[in-house]
Amino acid sequence: MTKLWNLLSPLKQQAFLLVILLLSIGLYFIIGITPLKPFYTIPAKDIPLLFAIIVCGTPLLLQIIIKLFRGDLGADILAALAVLTAVYLGQYLAATIVLLMLGSGQILEFYAIRKASSVLSALAERMPSIAHRKTKNKIEDIPISHIQVGDLIVVYPHETCPADGHVSKGRGSMDESYLTGEPYDVSKAPGTSVLSGAINGETLLIIKVEKLPKDSRYARIIKVMEESEQRRPRIRRLSDQMGAIFGPFAFISACFAWYMSDDPIRFLAVLVIATPCPLLIAIPITIISAISLAAQKGIIIKDPVVLERLPTCKTAIFDKTGTLTYGRAELTDITPLPGFKKSLLLQEVASIEQFSKHPLAKAIVEEAQKKGLPFLDVDQVDEDPEQGLRGRLDGKEIQIINRKNFLATYPKQSRKLPPPQPGMESLVVINDKLAALFHFRDTLRKEGYSFISHLTPIHNFEKIMLLSGDRLSEVQYLASKLGIKDIYANQAPEQKVDIVRNETAQAPTLFMGDGINDAPALACATVGIAFGAQNVIATEAAGAVVLESSLAKVDELIHISGLMRRVAITSAGGGIFLSLIGMYFAGIGLIQPVTGALLQEGIDMISILYALQLTWHTTISGDIRENKG
Numbered sequence: 001m002t003k004l005w006n007l008l009s010p011l012k013q014q015a016f017l018l019v020i021l022l023l024s025i026g027l028y029f030i031i032g033i034t035p036l037k038p039f040y041t042i043p044a045k046d047i048p049l050l051f052a053i054i055v056c057g058t059p060l061l062l063q064i065i066i067k068l069f070r071g072d073l074g075a076d077i078l079a080a081l082a083v084l085t086a087v088y089l090g091q092y093l094a095a096t097i098v099l100l101m102l103g104s105g106q107i108l109e110f111y112a113i114r115k116a117s118s119v120l121s122a123l124a125e126r127m128p129s130i131a132h133r134k135t136k137n138k139i140e141d142i143p144i145s146h147i148q149v150g151d152l153i154v155v156y157p158h159e160t161c162p163a164d165g166h167v168s169k170g171r172g173s174m175d176e177s178y179l180t181g182e183p184y185d186v187s188k189a190p191g192t193s194v195l196s197g198a199i200n201g202e203t204l205l206i207i208k209v210e211k212l213p214k215d216s217r218y219a220r221i222i223k224v225m226e227e228s229e230q231r232r233p234r235i236r237r238l239s240d241q242m243g244a245i246f247g248p249f250a251f252i253s254a255c256f257a258w259y260m261s262d263d264p265i266r267f268l269a270v271l272v273i274a275t276p277c278p279l280l281i282a283i284p285i286t287i288i289s290a291i292s293l294a295a296q297k298g299i300i301i302k303d304p305v306v307l308e309r310l311p312t313c314k315t316a317i318f319d320k321t322g323t324l325t326y327g328r329a330e331l332t333d334i335t336p337l338p339g340f341k342k343s344l345l346l347q348e349v350a351s352i353e354q355f356s357k358h359p360l361a362k363a364i365v366e367e368a369q370k371k372g373l374p375f376l377d378v379d380q381v382d383e384d385p386e387q388g389l390r391g392r393l394d395g396k397e398i399q400i401i402n403r404k405n406f407l408a409t410y411p412k413q414s415r416k417l418p419p420p421q422p423g424m425e426s427l428v429v430i431n432d433k434l435a436a437l438f439h440f441r442d443t444l445r446k447e448g449y450s451f452i453s454h455l456t457p458i459h460n461f462e463k464i465m466l467l468s469g470d471r472l473s474e475v476q477y478l479a480s481k482l483g484i485k486d487i488y489a490n491q492a493p494e495q496k497v498d499i500v501r502n503e504t505a506q507a508p509t510l511f512m513g514d515g516i517n518d519a520p521a522l523a524c525a526t527v528g529i530a531f532g533a534q535n536v537i538a539t540e541a542a543g544a545v546v547l548e549s550s551l552a553k554v555d556e557l558i559h560i561s562g563l564m565r566r567v568a569i570t571s572a573g574g575g576i577f578l579s580l581i582g583m584y585f586a587g588i589g590l591i592q593p594v595t596g597a598l599l600q601e602g603i604d605m606i607s608i609l610y611a612l613q614l615t616w617h618t619t620i621s622g623d624i625r626e627n628k629g
Helices: 002-007 009-033 042-067 077-089 092-116 118-126 219-232 239-259 264-273 279-296 306-313 320-324 342-353 359-370 403-409 410-414 447-458 474-483 493-506 516-524 536-543 551-587 592-616
Strands: 128-133 138-141 153-157 166-167 173-175 185-188 205-209 299-301 315-318 325-336 380-384 389-391 394-400 424-430 433-444 464-465 484-489 510-511 528-530 543-544
Touching: 009 042, 009 092, 042 092, 077 092, 077 239, 077 264, 092 264, 092 592, 128 403, 153 389, 166 394, 173 389, 185 380, 239 264, 239 551, 264 315, 264 493, 264 551, 264 592, 299 394, 306 528, 306 551, 315 493, 320 325, 320 433, 320 464, 320 474, 325 342, 325 359, 342 359, 342 389, 342 394, 359 433, 359 543, 389 551, 394 403, 403 410, 403 424, 410 433, 410 536, 424 551, 433 474, 447 464, 447 536, 447 551, 464 474, 464 493, 493 510, 493 516, 510 516, 516 528, 516 536, 528 551, 543 551, 551 592
Parallel strands: 315 464, 315 510, 464 484, 510 528, 528 543
Antiparallel strands: 128 138, 128 153, 153 205, 166 205, 173 185, 299 543, 325 433, 380 389, 389 394, 394 424, 424 433
């Protein structure tokens, strides 16, 4: 019998006990209208209730006793005390109804958690188990776990992409809405990136795999289910705080009602209507729902406490590169020396830079392409760390070099060199003569100004700081564009930690960063959010990871956490308020234990249904607009 019982899932076990409790209550009323004689001194109608109390109450009470020995002084201890008091006073129907409340509450919790995780479950079910690998001679079906980096995978129309990579062959579109939340198809062509979990459109695509399926974007989202379940014991912090006040208050109120009336039934009635407190279930349901909603938006909640703490943060601290900027250079200006033309210089330099892997080379090439300048034929290209990039075209020898190496190589031309400007630069030398300076800046995110400017009026942040390892001129330039007054430049990782710790000691802090040097600061802030999932060390240190590099997603996370906190407090606080009203009427003798138990069951269901509303949200209205200026 024990083995058979253990084979049942926790949900089925609770459902079985619930059936016994309902049957016992039904038999109580049926036997009550029959002339059956008492069994010894026990009324016949109470026998099924006693059976149900022994069979169903024993495991529930044992669970509560175990929690008590572990130091978990939850509000369900009131329920245990109510059951024992009801049995002692011969109020078997009231004891059975309290057990029915506990059992039905656990079933509702199982259902609610399953409902809250439905988005993630749907994502898991959509992932294919078989992939189509293309070899030289054929296409073979392989288990998804056998996919290797560099494999060519065929994705047929309407199939789900099994791994992250880029399009090797084919043109079409993919539906990435389950991953990005954007309700439109994304065009795909050779070279464009694809996400695992995206649904292919009408045309066949061949994907070159860049990450193993277990390391893919899709796998990271699915992993949230396991992490949220593993961290469930930690997500009741808010309910513990409320329960620590309500539990003792309810017990003292019950004792006071007994003392004033000299009637132990009133003690029982107050306890029954106070248990089990709705916050035992409503708050965990709300948090798990928020984790699910965030995952749907491409935000991984690694520590659920982030959702509780984020709305309380008053200081926002940001890293610069890769967080408030795109982390890539943009060509902002060309300063030609006399005798040279901007457009021709750009065309010639871009023709050579297309063969370079230097970060600034891409910015030059993109600017030439934007202006429609065709690349010229290059006879020879050579790249040396000391001498920069050299190339020969149209009989000209062109060199792209930095200021330090230029001064070392051409000291006599130092007078021609303009003073340095904020940002990055490259010097162009043609036939050993300085021809131009190319100026670059790290590109500010389009939504950066809108995001920063709304934090104080909308989300009540009192202080906004920019913390960077870059030089002061660059940090000042960015801060002026975003309207940030508190800035720290040239900061080493250990200096960042000291600043974040000092700020956290004064007020709860939010820190955002994306690099290895940001990991210590992410870990010591009240809330650490890693921007993008490229850096494993940063994402491990953070409490939440925004997979898409977009400040609008951070805004969505702030809105989700705020909504979660409001729903959690309202559902639990509303349930407590209704319980307090019931406790008052029970204390003055107007509500009997059985009526109180039924009333509390209704209060619990209202609280749980209200908490579930977060699972029905499909959109989160953010405040962020792109800065066009």
